[in-house]
Amino acid sequence: MSQSKPSFSDKKQITYYSRLTQLGIGEEILITLPELSGLMFTSTRHCRTLLGQMHEYGLIKWEPKVGRNQRSTLTLLYTLAELKAELAQNMITAGDYEKALSLIDNDKALFEKLLVHTSGTQMREGQLHIQLTYDRPFSSLLPHQPQRNSERFLLRQIYSCLTRCNRDGAVSDALAHHWIYDETNLVWKFFLRPGLSFHDGSEINAEVIVSLFKELQTRPPYIKELAHIQSISASGALCIQFELRRPDPGLAGLFADVRYSIQPISQLLSTTKAIGCGVFQIQEHSDEKLKLITNNQYHGYRAFTDSVTIWQVSRSKDYNPGEIEIRTGGLVSNQSSSCSSYLSAGKTNSGLSEQVHNRIEDGCLLGILNHRSHFTDSQLKKIRYLLFSNESLKNKLDQSLDYNIEGVLAYNLLPNWVKLSAITDNDTQLPKKISVALFNHKGLEGCAKAISSILADNGIECDINCYSFDEFYRRAFASTLSEDLLLTSVNFDDNRPTSVYCWLLSDPVLHQSLPQQQRRWLYQELEALSSITTPQNYLTQLEPIATTLVASHLLLPMFHHKQTLHFEGLLQGVKMSPWGWPELRDVWFEQ
Structure with missing residues (x-):
């Protein structure tokens, strides 16, 4: 049914069509107009009008014969279910979701399929709308809580920070238009734009931000990062002043991290609808x-x-995490990669060119050895060599029917950092049992199964505990993750230098796993770095720190995902974000 034709959506019209389906679908039927009007329970005049409309809409082929009792030729082209699905798809494209669901008798499985098929961009009444599907519901979008990769992407859409920081460490303005660092007196001042407000209309001023940061100082995820701030005060309605205990020339870059998004202080105590300023x-x-x-x-x-x-839809078994279903129109993407997206203009465009952006993620799937396991140094070396320092893990994953990872082996936190190889004493005896903890993430689940298989090949039993994301981090904050090996996913944000810095300084999974001596060493190294360095130089000095943790067999990098974004050439402004999602705010196309 062509989208250029008028919508056939009246329930009475559908009822009339349903009465015809008893004649059969796809077959030429010789029948008189009075016989048809009898089947449809209407007058011959109305019947003639309805048949003409159905023919115009492309639902039937109708070849009327002139003359009383002449048999005309009728061919029905849709089953009733097909007709409803087609009409529901048009309703979804028009944004009439409730009507579409009602039309298909609240069939949730069919509704999800139609959502996937219609995903993309649509122009309605001069406005641009994007419809996407994703494989799970999103958690509460609150920046002070631990969040997965996609939630952090969404936080960037909903909130703003005092500043921005790009992947190279350059800091630029956001809610604050200027800032000054007094190196002598160790004072930072941030100057707010006038007229700022939250989405609910409430004012954003210096007092609001002072109250927020004072509260953040008391919360475990922020304590280490803000411990050197002696006082926070408002200097007028639009100036926030931070007095420090030690030098920190990179504080403006730290405040660009998504965890420092500006929100109402009342939201720190609430899990209701998130109010941002983005x-x-x-x-x-x-x-x-x-x-x-x-x-x-x-x-x-x-x-x-x-x-x-963004609709939550269930996925088939061959679905892989990171896929954002954004497909419709003339191009069909059949991606099997673990981090791929497809964006369409929402039109049928035969011969339309497809463009592709791809990149290796800044981050990796990561194993962390738990100091509670009391492995010897030689056992740590052997575990790293056995599981993470050759092709065995990737080979096991490639053999799996459940998960097809598209990426490269990781040897450090970032793909461009120094690559470390491992050697081992083959005579070292490993424990008879090794336990593994992870959160529900298909990539990590695939790695856990591969690790279990490798250990089984070497006569070692493996216990796997898969927690919810929230439970995994609740245990990490409480330092109660007791398993030998912890699997997690680390994907650094658009403020790459300060994002890596914050992860090394404050990540609860990392710090509950490190021995006390290594925790103290790490904190001292990071404090020394931030005392003399700006974010533009962070990565150069963070690399040897992270490399030391890898060389000590405490961090065990597994894979860097390859992120892929496919989109139709008609679309403009399409860019891939560091989280693998398209930059939604910049998409447009010429009508």
């Missing part, structure tokens, strides 16, 4: 969908996109 605001957040709409009061450039709706 380019998009939340209109609806449920287990079924997340809908964002543009924030017309945003302090920077308004998004081209007027709304983004």
Whole structure:
């Protein structure tokens, strides 16, 4: 049924069509108009009108014969189920989700398939709408809570920080338009833009931000990072002043981290609807969908996109994490990679070119050996060699039917950092049993199964405990993850230098696993670094610190994912974010 033809969506019209389906589908039927009007329970005049409309809509082939009792030729082209699905798809494209679900009798499985098929961009009444699907509901979008990769991407859409920091460490303005660092008196001042507000209309001023940062100072995820701040105060309505105990020339870059997003202080004690100050605001957040709409009061450039709706849909067994279903129109993407996206203009465009962006993620799937296991140094070396320092893990994953990873072996936290190889004493005896903990993440689950298989090949039993993400981090904050090997996913944000710094300084999984001596050493190294270095030089000095942890067999990098974004050539402004998602605010196309 061509999208250029008028919508056939009236329930009475569908009822009339359903009465015809008893004649059969796809077969030429010789029948008189009175016979048809009898089947449809309507007058011959109305019947003639309905048949003409159905023919125009492409539902039937109707070849009427002139004359009383002449048999005309009728061919029905759709089953009733096919018709409803086609009409529901058009309703979804028009944004009439409730009507579509009602039309298909609340068939959730079919509704999800139609959502996937119609994903992409649509212009409705001059506004640009993006519809996506994702494989799980999103957790509460609160920046002070531990968050997965995709949630952190969404936090960047919903919130703003005092500053921005790019992947090379260059700091630029956001809510603060200028900042000054007094090296002599160890004082930072940040100057806010006038007229700032949260999505609920409440004012953002210096007092609001002072109260927020004072509260953050008391919370475990922030204590180490803010321990050197002696006092926080407002110097006028638009100036925040931080007095330090020690030098920190990179504080402006630290405040660009997504965890320092500006939010109402009341939100720290609440799990209700998130209120931000970013380019998009939340209109609806449920287990079924997340809908964002543009924030017309945003302090920077308004998004081209007027709304983004992300539906939660179930996935088939061959689905891999990181896939964001954004496909419709003339191009069909059949990706099997673990971090791929497809973005379409939402039109049928035969011969339309496809463009591809791809990159290796800044981060990796990572194993961390738990100091509670009391492995000897030689056992640590052998575990690293056996599981992580050759092709055995990737080979096991390649043999698996459950998970197809597209990526490269990791030897350090970042793909461009020094590559370390391991040697081992083959006579070293390992324990008869090794336990593994992870959170529910398909990539980690695949790695855990591969590790278990490798250990079994070497006569070692493996116990695997898979927690929810929230439970995994709750145990990490409480230092109660007792398993020998902890598997996690580390994907650094757009503020790459300060994101790596914050992870090394504050990640609860890492710090609950390190021996006390190594924790103390790590804190001292990071404190010394931040006392003399700006974010533009962080990575150069963080690399040897991370490399030492890898060389000590405490960090065990596994894979860097390859992130891929496919999109139609018609679309403009398509860029891949560090989280593998397209930059939603910048997408546009010429109508």
